[in-house]
Amino acid sequence: MLQQEPHxxxxxxxxxxxxxxxxxxxxxxFCQREVNTGLRASYENRALPEYVAxxxxxxxxxxQVRKAMEGQLYYQLSSSMxxxxxxxxxxxxxxxxxxxxxxxxxxxxxxxxxxxxxLTLDPDFQMPKYIAGNDHHAMPGGYSGDLMPxxxxxxxxxxxxxFIYTQGLFGARMDGIGKAAVRFIRERFPDxxxxxxxxxxxxxxxxxxxxxxxxxxxxxxxxxVGAAVxxxxxxxxxxxxxxxxxxxxxAEHTRFADAxxxxxxxxxxLHETSRSAVPNIxxxxxxxxxxxxxxVLSELPPYEGATPFEVFSRDWDTLNNNxxxxxxxHELDLCQLMREAGFPADTVFExxxxxxxxxxxxxxxxxxxxxxxxxxxxxxxxSWFAGxxxx
Amino acid sequence: MTDTPPVQTPRPAKGRRPQYFDDPALDQLxxxxxxxxxxxxxxxxRFDLIERVLETKGVVTRADIESFPLDDAAxxxxxxHRDQLIRRLFRSVTELRDKLARD
Numbered sequence: 001m002l003q004q005e006p007h008x009x010x011x012x013x014x015x016x017x018x019x020x021x022x023x024x025x026x027x028x029x030f031c032q033r034e035v036n037t038g039l040r041a042s043y044e045n046r047a048l049p050e051y052v053a054x055x056x057x058x059x060x061x062x063x064q065v066r067k068a069m070e071g072q073l074y075y076q077l078s079s080s081m082x083x084x085x086x087x088x089x090x091x092x093x094x095x096x097x098x099x100x101x102x103x104x105x106x107x108x109x110x111x112x113x114x115x116x117x118x119l120t121l122d123p124d125f126q127m128p129k130y131i132a133g134n135d136h137h138a139m140p141g142g143y144s145g146d147l148m149p150x151x152x153x154x155x156x157x158x159x160x161x162x163f164i165y166t167q168g169l170f171g172a173r174m175d176g177i178g179k180a181a182v183r184f185i186r187e188r189f190p191d192x193x194x195x196x197x198x199x200x201x202x203x204x205x206x207x208x209x210x211x212x213x214x215x216x217x218x219x220x221x222x223x224x225v226g227a228a229v230x231x232x233x234x235x236x237x238x239x240x241x242x243x244x245x246x247x248x249x250x251a252e253h254t255r256f257a258d259a260x261x262x263x264x265x266x267x268x269x270l271h272e273t274s275r276s277a278v279p280n281i282x283x284x285x286x287x288x289x290x291x292x293x294x295x296v297l298s299e300l301p302p303y304e305g306a307t308p309f310e311v312f313s314r315d316w317d318t319l320n321n322n323x324x325x326x327x328x329x330h331e332l333d334l335c336q337l338m339r340e341a342g343f344p345a346d347t348v349f350e351x352x353x354x355x356x357x358x359x360x361x362x363x364x365x366x367x368x369x370x371x372x373x374x375x376x377x378x379x380x381x382x383s384w385f386a387g388x389x390x391x
Numbered sequence: 392m393t394d395t396p397p398v399q400t401p402r403p404a405k406g407r408r409p410q411y412f413d414d415p416a417l418d419q420l421x422x423x424x425x426x427x428x429x430x431x432x433x434x435x436x437r438f439d440l441i442e443r444v445l446e447t448k449g450v451v452t453r454a455d456i457e458s459f460p461l462d463d464a465a466x467x468x469x470x471x472h473r474d475q476l477i478r479r480l481f482r483s484v485t486e487l488r489d490k491l492a493r494d
Contacts, residue, residue, distance in 0.1 A: 015457055019436035023429045026473040030481065038488025045494045074491060077421075077484055080411040084422045088429060091401035098396040135404035142405060147398050322406035 002168035004160070008111040008239035009104055009232055011156050017096045024089040025164045031082045032167075036313075042074035043309050062303075062327075065312035066319075083320050086138050086165070093161040094140055097153050105150040108235035115238030120247040121227050128250060130274040130325065131225050137165070138322045143203065143226040143272070155232020159204040169356055170206065176356040177267045177383075178210025181298055184353045184385050185263070186214070192294055194218050194262035200251035200281065201269030205233030209242050211265065218262075223249040252280035259290040266297040271329045278332065282341035289390040295343070301352070301384035303330045334386050343388035355383025428480050432473055439469065 004010065013021060043065070051059055051068040059065045069075040097104065112119060127144050135142035139161065145154045163174055170176035178199075185192060195218045202208045202222030212220040222244060224230055230246045237244045249255060251266065251273075264285045270278060285295045303311045318327040335348045412418050444451055444459050461469075478485070 015440060015459075016433050016437060019433040020429055022436075022469070023432040023473055026432075026470065026477060027425075027429070030474070030477045034478075035481070035484055035488070038485070038491060041488065041492040041494075045491055074484075074487055076411040077487070079409070080418060080421045081425065081481075081484070083409070083411070084425045087401075087404070087422075088426060090404070092429070094402060095400045098398045098400050101396065101398065134406045138404040138406065138408075140402035140404045153398075319407075320409055322404060324406075 002172060004163050004168075004174070005172040007236050009108050009152060009156065009235045011093070011096045011100060011104060011160055013096045017092065017099075020092040021089075021096070021160075021164055024085065024092050025167060027085050028089060028165065029167055031078070031085055035078045035081060038074060039069075039078060039313060040309065042072050043069060047072050047075075059308050061308050062312040062315050065308045069312065079316070079320055082316075083138070086321060089164055090139050090157060090161050093157055093164070094153070096160075097156045101148070101151070101153065104152050104156065105148075108152045108231055109150060112231075112235050112238045116241070116243035117234065117237055118245045118247075119230060119234035120245075121230065122248045125225070125227075125248050125250075127225060128252070128274075128277065130277060131272070134324060135322055136272050137317070141228075143224070143229060146226070146228045150231065151228040152232040152235065154226050154228035155204045155230070155236070158229060159206070159232065159236065162204075173209070174204065174206035175210040175213075177298060178207030178265075180353075180355050180383055181207070181265055181267055181296060181385070182210055182214040184298075184383075185294065185296055187353070188349075188351075189294055189389075192263065194294075196261045196290075197221065197263045198223065198256070198261045198265070198288060200264065200266040200285070201272070202233060202246065203229050205237050205244065205246065207265070207267050208233070208244050208246070209237055209240070211263075212237075212242055212244050215263075219245065221245045221247065221256075221261075223247050223251060223254060225250055252277050252284060254284060254288065256288055258287055259293075261288050262290055262293045264288055264293070264295045266295075268298055268300075270297060270299050270334075271323065271326050273329075274325055275328060275332075278329070278334070279337055279341060282338050282343075286342040286390060291390055293390050294387060295338070295389070296385060296387040297334070298355075298383055298385050299334070300326075300330060302334075303327075338386070338388045344391050347389035347391065348386075349388070350384070350386040352382040353385055428477075431480075432476055435472065435476070436469060439465075439472075 047068040059068055131142065131144045139157055141154055143154060147153050159174055194215055197211050197215060197218050197220040199208045199211060199222045202224050205222055208220060208222035222233060227248055230248055234246045266281060289295060315327045317323040335350050338348050339345050410418055440456055440459060444455050448455060
């Protein structure tokens with residue numbers, strides 16, 4: 001398997017722990033490429049005829065397809081296998097982290113001290129309910145977990161576990177989503193030369209670093225809600241000498257002044273928020289942009305246009321991977337919500353463009369057919385982007 | 392012996408975990424079985440490591456084993472072994488898949 005690029009706070013696995021993590025990488029790949037590929041035949045040859053016989057018509061939406069599939073042995077087996085694999089994956093990494101947590105905390109503090117860039121935590125921060133009440137993608141502790149003073153667990157779990165979960169697709173530096181966004185922005189908005197950049201929902205900071213690398217003279221900020229992901233992001237960036245500024249703020253309402261940024265990004269983050277948060281995030285992006293500034297988001301593409309079975313397949317994470325907003329965000333009209341947030345209608349866009357996989361074509365061995373993370377219904381390694389410009 | 396870490400693992404994730412099989416006992420057994428497959432792979436890798444160290448050094452200490460570097464070729468061999476192990480373990484799943492596709 002592809003190796004992750006080392007840095008000061010990447011948890012160090014023993015031989016057995018590494019063997020366990022690498023097995024989870026292979027078992028995850030097997031689930032996606034060998035097991036889940038059988039779901040279509042299970043549906044078309046078994047579930048669908050049974051449903052038609054019982055109801056006199058085909059399932060009309062993903063909910064009805066799910067009703068048809070839940071009783072199928074193949075669906076039960078594949079879902080149980082994929083869910084359990086996900087749990088084992090996080091556990092295989094968490095074990096490594098907890099064994100050395102005091103040392104990791106110490107390393108993070110040491111590498112961050114006096115390094116360029118900054119970290120600002122808010123001791124009075126109010127964790128949004130949609131983050132506090134759920135551990136997204138079944139990651140123990142979720143984005144908000146904070147186990148002890150100086151904790152970096154959530155960041156380390158996301159960085160190392162996420163690398164295995166995505167089968168290396170995001171690249172050796174876990175920055176593929178950011179690199180894809182940079183490429184998209186440069187191709188579509190060649191005039192944009194941002195000097196102040198904000199990434200909303202930066203987690204372990206991989207994409208924030210990609211933005212900094214693209215525009216190294218700009219001042220780049222990353223915000224997130226979890227203290228432990230931010231401490232880790234800060235240490236990781238510091239370890240690579242990246243002068244990025246991280247702070248604990250909600251993308252719904254930040255402490256930055258009006259017109260503080262030329263570029264605001266929200267990359268693969270919206271589906272981890274909520275229906276009521278999205279309009280607030282868009283309004284905040286609008287407020288924070290200076291005239292001429294650009295807002296760009298990347299997200300899993302809308303379900304619109306896909307067959308009920310395809311939507312059912314792509315919606316698996318909603319109920320099975322602790323992603324309560326996953327399905328709903330795919331059905332929102334995000335462009336309309338950007339217009340309602342104040343962005344001029346004729347600047348609002350949505351499009352497919354070269355995505356995560358092609359961004360890392362040179363440094364990953366993962367083929368582009370891994371649709372879940374490429375997030376494309378059209379193949380070719382494309383990702384879905386949307387955004388708008390403030391005039 | 393290693394010290395017990397301050398945070399006990401494995402930790403559960405907040406959120407609803409679906410029941411997949413009609414009998415919850417099957418969900419339990421399936422989860423345990425999958426965990427056993429991982430430990431089987433871990434054991435294999437451990438033996439693989441010991442054999443490589445023995446072959447290379449002749450004399451073995453615990454420190455030798457823990458710090459033995461695996462080159463790219465060895466990693467590739469392990470990857471191929473794991474994929475084949477998974478194919479053998481989950482033969483019943485892929486056979487059911489192929490039967491469904493033929494039906």
